[in-house]
Amino acid sequence: MKPISKLGIGPMSQEIIEAVYRYSENNSEPLMLIASKNQIDWSGGYVNDWTTRQFAEYCNVLKKKYPKAKVYLCRDHCGPGFKNDDINDVYKTINDDLDNGFEVIHIDFCHYKGVYEERLAESKKAIEHILKKKPGTIIEIGTDENKGDFLTNIKHVDSEMEFFKKVAPIHFFVCQTGSLIKEVNQAGAFNTEFLKKIKDLSVKYDFCLKEHNADYLDSRSVAMRKGIIDAVNVAPQYGIIQTTLTLSKCYAYGINVDDYLEDAYMSGKWKKWLKKNDQNNKYLCSVIAGHYNFAKDSYKKIYKEINKYEDFRETIIKEIMNNIDIYIKNF
Template identity: 50%
Template sequence: MIKSNLAVGPMSSEVIEAVFRVSHYQRKELMLIASKNQIDYDGGYVNKWDTREFMSFIKSMREKYPNSQVLICRDHCGPGFNGNFDLENVYKTIKSDIENGFDLIHIDFCHFRGSKEEMLNESKKAIEYCLKLNPKIMLEIGTDENEGINFNVSNLHELEREIDFFKGFCKPEFYVVQTGSLVKEINQVGNFNRPFIEKVKKILDSKGLKLKEHNADYLPREEIELRKGVVDAMNIAPQLGVIQTSIMISKCLIYGIDFNDFIEEVYGGMKWKKWMQSNSGENKFLCLLIAGHYHFGSEKYKEIMKKLEEREDIRESIINEMVEVINHYG
């Protein structure tokens, strides 16, 4: 049984350490949620780690923070999330995750190229494979692509039918619900639909599932309070990457360190495109803020950090800011 109400994307080693530090000193259970783009069996953009290397770092954090309770979770395990729609790729991720000691896997086939029925059946096969490798692996389900849509009562029957389908062969920990939240650029642009979510919550409670909200970044305190009693756990990730990038920018400006080459690298990487809303790609500074974290493993970023380390404990500065974000949600 998971007690944590917050799941954090492992955007960098500093973010990961902040999660362990908060968990250790506050005796609080937290979750780390790795996407296939971030960490995978064949590598990812976070420090260019593969799953084994990621878990080696997790081991070092557990040794450094022995009182921490951090669950290691796979976010959005399904075809298409890393641009690869091959199901074999998904199964390799599952196998590597379980072999390396992940605690929970989110099976999400929303990008599956087929009918709804085919999607559900393939989801079932993937879950059965998880349980075959580790009968105790915890599961998160939810197959709707998040578009910030406010669902209504007419969606409840379909939602209940899907839950019953999964409950027929497994006991999921979380069900991902489209709450209306949506992240674009460096903002929360969605609208939380509490009356509808309260109805969903009643259904989930009756079936022994917890409600998980994705894309909960950039929420003010009053919005977090609004979710109490209906949302059991929230995911945040891009917000932390943006904040770390902004710290790097601020420190470079303070110490007169040139970061133009990094701007060009991030801009040329085009990872900012999927996050754009009303602005065009002409604003390179905004693109840097949005997508800088995809390049934290690059040599240009490492060169900047090395220069900053000569002037202050930049790693500690970043970790402290990440702790503040986690506490804001906690």
Template identity: 30%
Template structure:
């Protein structure tokens, strides 16, 4: 069956907004097989489209260093998603998306201060692997420039590099006779501030002009900063409804959807504000990884009680193993603030309170570690002895926060509404296809 392009889905959503039937799509950072399972089961039961968003650090070509999530490259990532959909009998809409693709988007490339030409070539190589693997949406993000640390990359450079990368991707896609894909672009790296409507429209207009000159498609999403910002395991930003609404209207004026990043840990009121603000999609990633870590820790607490009750002989070391590898990963630095960003691993190991906080923040970065996986297997085995399905508990635990977003974002039944709108528009000849 031919897959409905993500661009058609967004066009349908923009039309539904005009009818008072707004829905915000949820972009899910795929931290594990358990998260894939939880997402597909919810989407199957509640009838909504899935978007899996993977950064280059998470999923990339083996020759470029691979990814920390299950050692997935583009091909194995797509295969894992397809297999999970089949395993849970999901036959609805789902989209594989590149989050923050492009030059300097791998930590090692940025830290090496690669020159522009080399960084762009590596970004293109990664995009080509995305395209060949069957990705549906590519985020074109040339805003992370090591030579502009602490500064906003000039708009001229962002537009020039964005157009060059879209042109490359379209040429490669067409030369392989592959289906239409969508593009996501942005004006700057999300930092908790706000994108002004003036800068946003300037970016759209200039991008529209440059893409038009080359006969290239307009993007499906344009990222706008609505005030969201993730630090530690909290929403440290402040959502600005007025700004979000104005950005959404501006994007819609040009036939594209507003995409919000850093949507983790939002309270229910803020989540509900997404519907009247007409935000078309929101990305959430570290929150769901943190929830999986918390699920393992709850099961580890249960294990200790089972040992005391004499029901199992020896508990796993899942908590200690997760903790040590989370701290050693140093990936928590991205989420810290102030002087703690520069603390050494040794300093953190000596601070029990801070160590546990780092575990909460960065436990999910270690799920693919062999020692961690061995301890999780032992945890599950111990629980099976007392008729507890630990893996099922973890999946259901992850579902809880995702379900909050599904309910507040009006996602229930949205796949049916979207497909109905697409079919209706095709019959009326309005061009949604």
């Protein structure tokens, strides 16, 4: 099976979203926007304070601006434990996504409070609900929490693929590759030999293999995945690119960033990403949490100040497109 796209990108800001549409049109390259429940949801999210409907409406505007672009709206990590533990909330997300034109749903019940067999059963139930409500929806499945571990149990993956093959047509199967994001780095490693065997299984079951947490890879690391992994997701990196670009422009133009850095630090959104550092490295923590706070007045203020010197929106879009290029041209 050929993947619908090689690259999924987190919609961290309006600029990043537009970069995806522009790159897709300019390069005739299908791309995926992968929205987590924290970013965008039926009840709102941290990206521009958007609901799912507002996000879809913005994407529809960009579809008209870039009519030759092919961008799939995708739900990333749809399952309990990613925003709250309420299973009803998961189904509200699914229903609202489908009502607003989402084409791909990633079912991920890795945080479901039950034994493994119950996790599979609940995943099956969610997939059947999706396909009953909107037949033809592209399904992505993944049931293991990503911890950067080097997996070895091929029989477990084989059994899981066999299970989902009987449930419905599965497009993407998410496999743990060893990748792991910590702070502003790729802290994992690519489990090559294991994944070659998993690739053989994916061919057997006619699934596309997808890797999450593929951020911060150079061209050589991306090329290592060619012929093994069919598609990758990259998200925090794009938020970090915009954050560091914003700060560098502020320093160059003498714009005070104290309020923005304080908002980012106080949000606490850096906590899960730390590895070697701690809360005392306030600047690093603020950079890590920066994109969670693009909707804050403190960010809008410095953004407006930068625009007095240059078209900052265009600067961000071009920088994001340059990074997309690394993945597309080497994968």
